[in-house]
Amino acid sequence: KDMLDVEVWRKDNKKHEELLGTCQVDITALPMKQTNCLELPLEKRPGSLLMLIAVAPCTGVSISDLCVCPLGDPSERQQISQRYCIKNSFWDIKDIGFLQVKVLKAVDLLAADFAGKSDPFCVLELGNDSLQTHTVYKNLNPEWNKVFTFPIKDIHDVLEVTVFDEDGDKPPDFLGKVAIPLLSIRNGKQSCYTLKNKDLERASKGVIYLELDVLFNPVKASIRTFKPREKRFTEENRKFSKKILSRNVDRVKKITMAIWNTIQFLRSCFLWESTVKSVIAFV
Structure with a gap:
C-alpha cells in the first residue's frame, strides 16, 4: 500500500552529488504479476524516467x-x-x-x-x-x-x-x-x-x-x-570514516615523534654531549 519513491541523482567524480528530480509510483494501481511500462515525469525538474515495473508478492520476508x-x-x-x-x-x-x-x-x-x-x-x-x-x-x-x-x-x-x-x-x-x-x-x-x-x-x-x-x-x-546468477544492484559509495581518521591521526603522531627524536639525536651529536656517541655518529 506504500508509494514507491524514485530519486534521480548525478555524480561528479564520486565527490559531488546533485538531485536531478523525483517521482512517485502508486503500487496499488498497478496490475499484479505483469510488467508495466511507465514514463514518469520528474517533479519540479525537466525530464522523465522510463521504467519497467513488475509487482509480485514476495513470501518469506x-x-x-x-x-x-x-x-x-x-x-x-x-x-x-x-x-x-x-x-x-x-x-x-x-x-x-x-x-x-x-x-x-x-x-x-x-x-x-x-x-x-x-x-x-x-x-x-x-x-x-x-x-x-x-x-x-x-x-x-x-x-x-x-x-x-x-x-x-x-x-x-x-x-x-x-x-x-x-x-x-x-x-x-x-x-x-x-x-x-x-x-x-x-x-x-x-x-x-x-x-x-x-x-x-x-x-x-x-x-x-x-x-x-x-x-x-x-x-x-x-x-x-543451471541458470545465470542474479546480478547485484547495489553500489558502494566512498564515505568519511572516523575509524580511518583516528588511525591516520595515530600515524601522524608516530611520524612526528620519530622526526623529533631524530632531530634531538643530531643535536646531541653536534653538541658533543657524549664524545663516544658523537665520534661513532660522524664515522
Whole structure:
C-alpha cells in the first residue's frame, strides 16, 4: 500500500552529488504479476524516467522478535516444510527455499568513536534482498535478539551480515562482516562468527552470534543451478570514516615523534654531549 519513491541523482567524480528530480509510483494501481511500462515525469525538474515495473508478492520476508519467530511455531514450521517437500517440486518453480536468521548479539566490537564506544547495527544481505536491525547506542557488546526471514532464490547464494557504526547524518562506519554460504548452514545451531574486514581476508575485532535455519526444495534448487546468477544492484559509495581518521591521526603522531627524536639525536651529536656517541655518529 506504500508509494514507491524514485530519486534521480548525478555524480561528479564520486565527490559531488546533485538531485536531478523525483517521482512517485502508486503500487496499488498497478496490475499484479505483469510488467508495466511507465514514463514518469520528474517533479519540479525537466525530464522523465522510463521504467519497467513488475509487482509480485514476495513470501518469506519478515522481521520479528525471538518470541514470535516463524520456525518457532511447530504448525508454521510444518507448513513451511510442506511447501518445499519433494511432491511440490514443480509448483511455483522460483520459490526455492526459506531462510531464517536469528541475530542474537555481538561481543567486543571495534570502538569507532573517540570516546571508545560505537553505535552498532547489522545489515543482512542475501542476493539483492537487504534487511537491517535497530541500532544499540553507546555499546561494544550489543544485543539485538531479532529474527529475519528471506526467500531463497539461489541455494548457492551467500548470506552477508555486516556490522556498522551509526554516525548520524553521515554514512555509517564499517565494523566487521561475515559471509555464510547457504549450503554450509547447520539448522538450529547457534554459532559464533569472527568478524572480518571488507575483503573477508583478515579478522577484524569482535564476534557475532547467529542462529540459522534453511529449508529448500532440492529439485527446484538443482534446476536453478543451471541458470545465470542474479546480478547485484547495489553500489558502494566512498564515505568519511572516523575509524580511518583516528588511525591516520595515530600515524601522524608516530611520524612526528620519530622526526623529533631524530632531530634531538643530531643535536646531541653536534653538541658533543657524549664524545663516544658523537665520534661513532660522524664515522
